[in-house]
Amino acid sequence: LVWTLAHAFLVIMGGYQFYDKDGPRHALDPKTVIQYVREGKITAPTAAEVADRSKGDMLSKGLAVIQTIWFVTQCIGRLFERLPLTNLEVITLAYTVITVAMYIAWWEKPLNVACVIRVPILSDRTPPDLEQTPPTFYLIIQKWLHRAFGLADDNPGVKGFSPRIRAFVDSTSGGSVKLEGLEGVPTFWTGTTGDGDVTRRPHIVSLFVAVSFAAVHYIPWSYAFSSPLEQQLWRWSTVAVTGVPVALFPCLMLARLRPKSGEAKHWQCLRECGSACGVFVIYVGSPVYICARCMLFLLSFITLRSLPIAAYRIVEWTKFIPHI
Numbered sequence: 001l002v003w004t005l006a007h008a009f010l011v012i013m014g015g016y017q018f019y020d021k022d023g024p025r026h027a028l029d030p031k032t033v034i035q036y037v038r039e040g041k042i043t044a045p046t047a048a049e050v051a052d053r054s055k056g057d058m059l060s061k062g063l064a065v066i067q068t069i070w071f072v073t074q075c076i077g078r079l080f081e082r083l084p085l086t087n088l089e090v091i092t093l094a095y096t097v098i099t100v101a102m103y104i105a106w107w108e109k110p111l112n113v114a115c116v117i118r119v120p121i122l123s124d125r126t127p128p129d130l131e132q133t134p135p136t137f138y139l140i141i142q143k144w145l146h147r148a149f150g151l152a153d154d155n156p157g158v159k160g161f162s163p164r165i166r167a168f169v170d171s172t173s174g175g176s177v178k179l180e181g182l183e184g185v186p187t188f189w190t191g192t193t194g195d196g197d198v199t200r201r202p203h204i205v206s207l208f209v210a211v212s213f214a215a216v217h218y219i220p221w222s223y224a225f226s227s228p229l230e231q232q233l234w235r236w237s238t239v240a241v242t243g244v245p246v247a248l249f250p251c252l253m254l255a256r257l258r259p260k261s262g263e264a265k266h267w268q269c270l271r272e273c274g275s276a277c278g279v280f281v282i283y284v285g286s287p288v289y290i291c292a293r294c295m296l297f298l299l300s301f302i303t304l305r306s307l308p309i310a311a312y313r314i315v316e317w318t319k320f321i322p323h324i
Contacts, residue, residue, distance in 0.1 A: 005108035006050040013110065016042070016117050028119060042119055050110060065103060068096050077315035084311050087220055087234070087300040094216035101209045200256050207252070210245035214238065217296060226306045234299050240292035244285040251278030 010016075014027035028036070036042045075093050078085055085093070217238040225231035254274025 002047075003044065004047050004050075006047055006110065007044060009106075009109040010045075010050050015110075016119055018119050036119070042117070045117065061103065061107070068099055072096055074315060077317065081315055083313055083315065084223065084308055085219060086307060086311055087223075087303045090216060090219050091296060091300040093219075094213050097209060097213045097216060101205075200252070203252055204249075207245045207249050211242060214242035214245070217241065224308070225303060230299060230303065233295055237292040237295040237299070240288050241296070244281065244289045247281050247285065248278060250274070251281060 008030075011028070011030050011033045016028040016033050018026055018028065033042070037044055072093065075085060075089060217234075221235060221238070223231075225234065251274045254270050255278055256271075256274075
């Protein structure tokens with residue numbers, strides 16, 4: 001049996017759950033699933049069986065992709081004909097960047113796990129504590145900071161980081177998110193990874209998507225708004241949603257430096273500076289980023305009250321498509 005991305009998604013979505021005579025106890029974490037498969041205690045389903053459990057198929061995903069492509073084509077056609085895009089169309093176009101990235105990453109992901117794979121609790125296994133508190137949103141953000149800036153406790157390469165930096169990140173909560181007592185899994189990924197190269201690539205891709213998303217908002221930079229205040233709010237909000245991920249990129253690169261053996265002491269200061277700056281940008285930039293995103297969303301509707309005449313014109317596709 002060859003494990004695929006669909007199998008991995010099934011595991012992290014809580015596709016395996018411990019059961020006893022009283023019903024479901026808690027979802028299995030990825031490490032437990034891998035261990036049980038290697039020991040022959042559970043048998044992984046085939047890729048076809050995983051697909052059968054999914055509620056999304058190629059047709060439903062394909063239709064969504066076609067609709068997205070059609071909307072992007074409409075926007076490109078308007079730009080070619082020098083027709084203005086409304087701010088609402090611009091912000092929708094920006095969200096297509098996230099949509100495309102999500103579909104690329106989640107193409108093999110099952111839509112939902114309605115019927116889990118039952119794993120009976122072994123007699124020699126201690127029953128989990130059902131009073132486990134679900135992970136908080138702050139704990140999820142904290143774990144992201146750990147993984148992004150090399151502060152994770154399970155990463156042997158970062159034991160030398162400054163205690164002040166670690167204390168700042170761990171100021172309100174600590175520990176790992178455990179699934180014991182939780183019948184489901186957290187909405188946001190809260191697992192751990194040990195390979196620095198594996199964790200670095202997703203963060204770089206995420207920042208690239210965030211910058212691409214923000215760049216689309218520069219399209220109406222020179223548009224005529226109803227008032228100078230609205231124009232300035234749009235511009236400053238666009239700069240804010242661009243600046244936060246751009247500022248995080250060098251911090252991430254410094255924090256994830258992997259010097260050769262014997263050179264760690266020379267690079268430790270840079271790594272600590274990268275981690276400290278990254279944490280600072282997250283804590284200070286997050287509220288700014290959220291406010292800027294909300295402002296852009298609000299302005300996209302406010303500006304609909306006074307649109308130019310050209311905004312009501314449609315694209316004349318006969319200029320682009322050969323016809324008789």
